[in-house]
Amino acid sequence: MLGAGMIGASFRTVPPPRPPQPLAQAGPADPTTAGIPGSGYGTGTVTADQTPAGDGATDPANPDVAPAGLPRSTPTTISIPKIGVQAEIMSLGTNPDGTVQVPPLDQAMKAGWYSPGASPGEPGNAVIVGHVDSAKIGPAVFFNLGALQRGDTISIAREDGSTATFTVNEVKSYPKTAFPTDLVYGPSDQPGLRVVTCGGTFDQSAGSYVDNVIAFASMTP
Numbered sequence: 724m725l726g727a728g729m730i731g732a733s734f735r736t737v738p739p740p741r742p743p744q745p746l747a748q749a750g751p752a753d754p755t756t757a758g759i760p761g762s763g764y765g766t767g768t769v770t771a772d773q774t775p776a777g778d779g780a781t782d783p784a785n786p787d788v789a790p791a792g793l794p795r796s797t798p799t800t801i802s803i804p805k806i807g808v809q810a811e812i813m814s815l816g817t818n819p820d821g822t823v824q825v826p827p828l829d830q831a832m833k834a835g836w837y838s839p840g841a842s843p844g845e846p847g848n849a850v851i852v853g854h855v856d857s858a859k860i861g862p863a864v865f866f867n868l869g870a871l872q873r874g875d876t877i878s879i880a881r882e883d884g885s886t887a888t889f890t891v892n893e894v895k896s897y898p899k900t901a902f903p904t905d906l907v908y909g910p911s912d913q914p915g916l917r918v919v920t921c922g923g924t925f926d927q928s929a930g931s932y933v934d935n936v937i938a939f940a941s942m943t944p
Contacts, residue, residue, distance in 0.1 A: 740856075740861075740862070741924070741925070742855050742856070742862070742866050742867065742868070742869055742920075742921075742922055742936075743866075743867055743868075743869040743870040744869045744896060744922060744923070744936075745869040745871075745894040745895055745896050745922075745936055746872070746894070790913075790914060790942045790943065790944045792844065792845050792846035792847075792913075792914045792942075793842075793844035793845060793881075793885060793887060793914070794845070794883070795841075795842045795845050796842055796844070796881040796882050796883040796885065797814060797836070797838075797842060797881065797882040798812045798836050798842060798843045798849075798851070798879045798880070798881055798882075798887075799811070799812055799880050799881060799882055800812060800879070800880045801834050801851060801877065801878070801879050801880075801918075802877070802878045802879075802880075803868075803871070803875070803876075803877050803878075803918075804876065805870070805871055805872075805875040805876070806867035806868065806870055806871060807867070808864060808865070808867075810832060810833055810834050810853070810864045811833045811834070812833065812834045812835065812836050812851065812879070813826060813830070813833055813834070813835050813836070814835070814836050814838040815835040815836060815837055815838060815852070816837075816838055816839060817839065823837055823852065825852055825853075825854070826852075826853065826854060828854065828857045828858075828859065829859070831853075831854040831856070831857040831859075831860055831863035831864065832860070832863060832864050833853070833864060834851050834852065834853040834864055834865070834918075835851065835852045835853060836849070836850070836851055837849075837850040837851075837852065840908065841914075842881070843879040843881065843887045843889075843914075843916055844879070844881065844885070844887030844914050844942060845914060846911065846912055846913060846914055847910065847911050847912075847914070847915070848907065848908065848909065848910075848911050848915040848916070848917055849879075849914075849915065849916050849917070850907060850908065850916075850917045850919065851879075851916065851917070851918045851919070852918075852919045852920070853865040853918075853919075853920050854920065854921075855868070855920045855921040855922060855932065855936075864920075865918065865920035865936075866920075868894070868918060868920050868922075868936050868938055869894060869896065869922055869936045871891050871894045871938050872891065872894065873891055873892060873893060873894075874890060874891060875890075875891040876888060876889065876890055876891070876943070877889045877890075877891065877916060877918065877938070877940055879916070887914070887916075887942060888942070888943045889914075889915075889916045889940035889941060889942055889943060890940055890941055890942075890943045891938055891939070891940045892939045892940060892941055893938075893939050894936065894937070894938045894939070895936075895937055895939070896922050896923060896934045896935070896936050896937075897934060897935050897937065898923075898933060898934055898935075899932075899933060899934060899935055902935060903937070906937075906939070907919065907937065913941065913942070914941070914942035915939070915940065915941055915942065916938075916939075916940040916941075916942070917937055917938070917939060917940075918937070918938040918940070919935060919936070919937050919938075920935070920936050921934065921935060921936065922934045922935065922936035923936075
């Protein structure tokens with residue numbers, strides 16, 4: 724989906740500083756899985772995720788206390804105290820080729836909300852994307868996303884004046900060829916959040932990173 728390669732560093736002459744990497748690394752892509760256009764946060768075609776059952780990424784922080792969802796409302800800002808993020812959120816859709824739009828590189832310190840999906844706080848998985856860096860400004864809005872750990876908090880202010888707060892369940896790195904489409908965009912009856920950026924090694928010839936870093940979070944009761 725997403726074009727995480729997004730993260731643009733296509734005109735570099737030297738490799739950029741490597742962003743922090745999450746503790747969990749997903750396995751390689753299964754060559755038998757079919758590509759799913761418009762569902763991966765990286766350049767090119769992506770494949771369905773092969774995360775085994777029992778992966779904690781989709782487990783709520785406290786499964787005994789399931790929070791009620793909020794009405795739909797456009798997110799305006801995202802705050803992640805652990806990594807010093809306080810950023811505006813723009814609404815994004817899809818490109819003509821079905822890939823998910825990303826913030827323009829000249830606004831790499833802003834995050835983007837995938838508006839065809841759930842809004843943060845609604846039942847379902849809300850998806851927020853952002854650049855890890857850019858050739859012009861260096862580290863961007865989600866450069867340190869991989870440093871998040873289970874229990875860290877993410878707060879999203881909404882247009883209706885409310886704030887949806889989420890607790891991180893897990894942060895994982897996936898090869899762009901094995902983007903976990905179902906875990907990120909799949910249906911859910913609970914309010915969840917997925918924050919997506921690029922990570923891993925920077926491929927100088929391709930002008931992009933080889934992995935996607937994803938923070939999985941559940942709405943705090």
